[in-house]
Amino acid sequence: MKVSVLRIGHRLERDDRVTTHAALVARVFGADRIYMTGIDQSVSDTVSGVVKRWGGEFEVEVIQDWKALVKAWKKEGAKVAHLTMYGINIDNS
Secondary structure, three states, rough: OOOEEEEEEOOOOOOHHHHHHHHHHHHHHOOOEEEEEEOOOHHHHHHHHHHHOOOOOEEEEOOOHHHHHHHHHOOOOOOOOOOOOOOOHHHHO
């Protein structure tokens, strides 16, 4: 089973640590990729550096339109789970 993670809503001045943590947790739990919007390049570099040092197959992909990605996943029949610390419905995001 292929597992990918989509990180929605990175706040440039506050979330580098949280976003990096989300990527590394996704990697250790077996995801093969994380998609992110609007991140600082240092976040991608940090995660890529961990993968290079520790091995494994994991990629960071910066995207512009996360809604189009979710629609494409659903069209392909993929399972989509929305995990949030705020309890917001994805359709209202």
